[in-house]
Amino acid sequence: MHNEEKKVLSDHQEMYLKTIYTLIEDHKVARVKEIAEVLNVTKSSVSGALKSLSEKGLIKYEAYSYVDMTEKGQEMASMLLNKFDVFTDFLMSVLEVPEDVARENACRMEHVVDDEVMHKLIQFMEFCKSCEIQCWKDISDPSQLKLAKCCMKEEAEKE
Numbered sequence: 001m002h003n004e005e006k007k008v009l010s011d012h013q014e015m016y017l018k019t020i021y022t023l024i025e026d027h028k029v030a031r032v033k034e035i036a037e038v039l040n041v042t043k044s045s046v047s048g049a050l051k052s053l054s055e056k057g058l059i060k061y062e063a064y065s066y067v068d069m070t071e072k073g074q075e076m077a078s079m080l081l082n083k084f085d086v087f088t089d090f091l092m093s094v095l096e097v098p099e100d101v102a103r104e105n106a107c108r109m110e111h112v113v114d115d116e117v118m119h120k121l122i123q124f125m126e127f128c129k130s131c132e133i134q135c136w137k138d139i140s141d142p143s144q145l146k147l148a149k150c151c152m153k154e155e156a157e158k159e
Contacts, residue, residue, distance in 0.1 A: 008056070008076075009053075009056070009058075009076075011111040012049065013049060013052060013053060014080055014110075014111055015039060016035065016039070016046070016049045016050070016053060017053060017058060017059075017073060017076060017077045017080065018077050018080050018081055018084075019035055019038050019039055020035060020053075020059060020067050020069060020073075020077070021069060021073075021074065021077035021078070021081065022038075022081075023035065023038070024067075024068070024069060029066045029067075030066065030067040030068075031066060031067070032046045032047060032050070032067070035050075035067070047063070050067060053073070057070055057072055057073075058070055058072055058073030058076060059073050080110055083109075083110040083113065083118060084106050084107060084110045085106075086118070086121060086122055086125060087102075087105070087106035087109045087110055087113075087121075088102050088103055088106040089125060090121060090124075090125055091105060091106060093125075093128070094125070094128055
């Protein structure tokens, strides 16, 4: 990965972590059965993943009990969900992709994009949202984005 980053979790482990986080947020607890249903996997697959996530210090889990998250696990899951939201927003609002397609692709993208690229995408999205007339939609060459000062010109003209 870029900048010699080492990925701590596999894509599947990240999905488990996000699912656990979401279940706890929605239902106050996460159970093996619910995790299995959401991810469409067997309970034994969930148990194996939970053991691995527990060994990494991301969750607290004992067999036949609820799953709880550690602070480290919550931070990582929150970061993953934020990436998913940014990608979904980008695909829907900038590329005008239908929501179901955007969500499906965002789910894959969140696992491979490093922090540097994510930061740049967030900056781009902030630029897009600050541009009331969405001038960026008229730019066919991305290198021209730096020249797109239309929003600033428009503000200056108002004064």
